[in-house]
Amino acid sequence: MPTTTAALDVDLAELLGPLLVAEVEAYLATAARRQPPSPAPRPGALPGPAWYRIAQHLQADVTSPTPDRTDTVPAGPWWDGYPTPAPTLADRILRRRPTAPVTARQHLDLMDRYIAAHGWTQGRLWDGDGAVCILGAHVRVLAAGYGTPATAWQARLLIGNALGRAGHPVPVDTWNDSPGRTQHDVHHLLRTAATS
Template structure:
């Protein structure tokens, strides 16, 4: 039986999902060792009993967070951060298969949505997100994915593009280290995400 694009997408999600989870866990462990530990989200993920790879289980949990569900109140000065994209809504197939609705996006679009998300909610250092909803670069990946834009494979491709953009800028260091560097500003983050998107 020939391999289809859908089969490859599932295989990539199964392979890359744990890598993204490992990045989140490593980031939190590093933050815990520093002087300012990362605060937990409002509700700690309860992933037991949920179907799918670990990354999807985390995304399903975060999707239920009212801060992350697109709503008319969730706007930036220029409009909602997802403006121009359909709001993820479950299809009949999603309901039958009990899977979260997903809007397909490219790695470039994922980066653009991250940029918009940070514009709308703010940027932070030393934690995935704060109580006001501001996020670091990794937190922006998680939030955009959790709402339903793209797949773990898309997010991973976007992360690779960010790493490449840092290398082009002469800063070949992990993006999370760069995010938390004292000299990094929110303007730098927007510039990096836009550079990565333009090169993708």
Template sequence: MAATLIAPDDVDLLGPLLVAEIEAYLRSLPAPSRAVAARPFTLDRLAVPAVNPYGSVVQQWHHGVQLPEPTLLDRIRGRRRVAQVTPAQHLDLLSKYIHQHGWLQGALWDASGAVCILGAQLRILAAGYSTPAVVERARELIGNEIGYRGETGPIDTWNDAEGRQAADVHQLLRRAAARTA
């Protein structure tokens, strides 16, 4: 089968063809349901968030914690800005990071981006959302929570235990964060 070459004069035609193809695809999608459209518009309807008929919007793992922008002096000196977070916020970021990128056992991270608890802590620290002191305090809280459960050993061994699931990791992180309050 011979390959079809596009002449330089035909390149200008591809833009409108692509737009037409996208518009045809959008017209083929089902129309969103309009269950609330029959009601007249009132201010109380503003308090209810709109429902996306095509699914939900994925939030970034660091949503809600703003990383400070570097100042001119930071850029000149080559300093990296770090967001000041509490150990509880760090544990919450850990759970969100693991939820978004995936959880794994037996390695810090893999090619797909999945991480263990320690791998997630390293990634969050590298992203500028914590300090080594906060990471250390968060690891102490996680270790304490493992002890409260009656289990022993380091966090990494707990993470890699046979039968452990991602839900167990999220529950551990939530409970450790709750104990800081």
């Protein structure tokens, strides 16, 4: 029986999803070594791996942008022009968040728009005002329902290739947190990676 494209996409997502989770965990571990210790967890907070804590945070963050909000930017939402993720029958049955299919280049465009709308930060995934680092932008765009972990992983590969061509063969998170880095540099990198 021939393998269908849909089956390959599911297999690829199952393989690459853990890689993105591993990158988030590695980033959080590195950031924890660079920053003073966090305050003690709230009473009743559940321990767990970094991906679990991120998922909890996203579910508890009622101010995080989602496609049904249009008040994030005066000129229009950061996802303007992209289809709104709509739940399919499978999404309803499996009680999962709906996703809108996007390419890796479109994912980079959405990340660029998200950072333009909410701001950019260093040394953490996001801050209390909604500003994000590059990895935080990946997580927020995925949480809004655009693409899959496999899409985000392909986008990260495009970013890494763009950094290599520019003479910066370092991990994107190291590049993001380098002293002297600016939001303009980040936008330039994301646009270069999306068009290469």
